[in-house]
Amino acid sequence: MAVSAAASAREILTRLHDVMASRDRAQSKLNGVVNIIGEALDSEVCSIYLLREGVLELFATRGLDESAVHVTKLAMGEGLVGTIAANVETLNLAEAATHPDFAYRPETGEERYHSFAGVPIIRRERAVGVLAVQHADPRRYEDVEIEALQTVAMVLSELIANAGLIDSAGGSSTRPQSTSTERVTGFKLVDGMAAGVAVFHQPRIHIEHTVAEDIEAERHRVYAAFDKMRDGIERMASQAEFGVGGEHEEVLETYKMFAYDEGWARRINEAIDSGLTAEAAIERVQQRTRMRMREIDDPLLRDRMHDLEDLSNRLIRIVSGQLGTAAQLGLRQDSILIARNLGPAELLEYDRRRLKGVVLEDGSLTAHVTIVARAMGVPMLGRVRDIRRLIAEGDLLLLDASEESLVIRPSGGMEESFDAKLLVTQQRRAKFAKLKNELPVTTDGHRVALMVNAGLRDDVGALEVTGADGIGLFRTEFQFLVSATLPQRERQMRLYRDVLDAAGDRPVTFRTVDVGGDKTLPYLNHDEDEAEENPAMGWRALRLALERDALLKAQARALLEAAAGRTLNVMFPMVSEPWEFDEARAIFERQREWLGARGHKLPAEIRYGAMLEVPALAESLDVLLPRMEFLSIGTNDLTQFLFAADRAHPKLAMRYDWLSPSILRFVRRIADQARAADVQVGVCGEMGGRPLEAMALIGIGIDRLSITPAAVGPIKAMIRSLNREKLMAHTEALLQHPPRTLRQDLKAWAEENGVELA
């Protein structure tokens, strides 16, 4: 039964194609299939077992007793067939009866056959059946024969799924080899707990057609897809638009290595030669690699395997033209999103009602995607290794970001204790909610202004819920990020007016658009040849706005009109030198004059401010302070520029502490200077939303914080239990002779002095 590799597989597939295209009933098709394979492989027995009601049932056979069809049944893990399905592995045995898992079934009459080879029929990464051949002679099957069987099994998976022959094809896609509960750990990015089913941001494509009609055409499809994929990778490498930061250098290198790997492309071509469609050929090669890798226990290789999986999936998506993310497909139930990394705009595309949590393989605390998740109140765990291997689409997940843990496929008991803990968390939240009407005043009578950061329309409700003093930072770019096209002035105006209406007497500070960096807008792409190597330090925020001044003019008009008759607080992001502030302010002033000249109602007052997040501004602050009404210190960007450490880089996320003397001394100097010039000053970075960090800021004299809404309760509780004067004296002393970080000292001080750190 010698089979010449591709040629025979192709011959089998051509014949299978005719059977599948026929109008026969599914059972007749299966009977046809076993005959074709039996003949082609010159095998005495060929059988198909399919999973029905959780057991593997003999559905068709050539060679075994006909009466055994639909009678012989094996549980998962039972006998050779059950073992193949349970382990999703191939068995190739010269003497079947000597295998420890062999289970003799008299009704089949299989005692005459010695050799046995079986391959799993795989759908959505789990076995849904087994294709087996048997022979009277005790012999091992050749590799090409096994290859041919595996290829046929792939085609069969299409046939049986289309015919609805197996248990709810793909209903639960849990892989049998990983049905057990697993617990993995990560890094807390956004606090909270969530339960939901796993949804991959980039869904796996389900291959509809496996047998090629025209092999040449399939080959061209794969060539074109390879070109497109390589282009994409080159673009990612040059623009660093690969998600938000992360260990992307390393990943990109690996991607490149695979994308240009001749061996990979050749194997896919060979699979196409055997008669598979482009999609099926890519998947077939991937299956083979997966099986081989499973035998190698090397974590490094497994990581690489993961990259290859990613790329292979990407290639299938390109070939099949299915490039959408899970957001476009829509979430159908409470879900936890899984991704290597995400951009803020990608996250905003998801339905907030159903998105309960996010798990990333990369991720860092101040990446904008994290800020957006925090604003959305979606718990997020980062830096979870190996998630694609451990989690299958549809698995139930319990995410506990506060414990930095993720439970995959929990047992009933685990769900119960999770629910119990969730209740406690909700009670804690309720306790903080009760503080809503209490003022953030320290025990020695100092009032701290506690504002919230916002950016989404729904965020305005946070003012009511938290009792905050106002919106200290309204990130206007969020509207741009959620929009498929540039929001027109009228639409911007409506949002700003609604926000001001909802805020009532409470002040709102609008920050002009801060796009660029990790907040890319597809409709505002600059030229490819201007691709940025380092977008965080690139053409972003005010730099972009001053150059594309039509954008800033439109926004100025929208803000001025929205604030008619009220106070408008405008803040410019990423001001590096005073003249940038002056130019931006002049744009607003010209718009004001233009509107005034045409009789439009103007704001009663305009207050201009700048964000201090580029250290250079600190050097010219004395020049700028007399020209501005307020200053807001953006510690997210400031930290990355002060330390020259990418805020989205996971490896650096833990390296520099917000409680390091450099940050605290720097912020203290700025704040002292602003106060001396009688300019209002506050902090609006994520740092202020963490109780210990916020305490440190109060310790250096900051008394105005704008923070994420969920943090208002805990920060208020901290403030209300704090003696500011005593803390300031302690912090001052610490900063004179500072340790590497003030974290331990401040924590101990808080404990000794009864400060409530949630």
Ligand code: PEP
């Ligand atoms: C900051 O940089 O600290 C800040 C508040 O702005 P963003 O996080 O939006 O860059």
Ligand code: MG
């Ligand atoms: Mg910033």
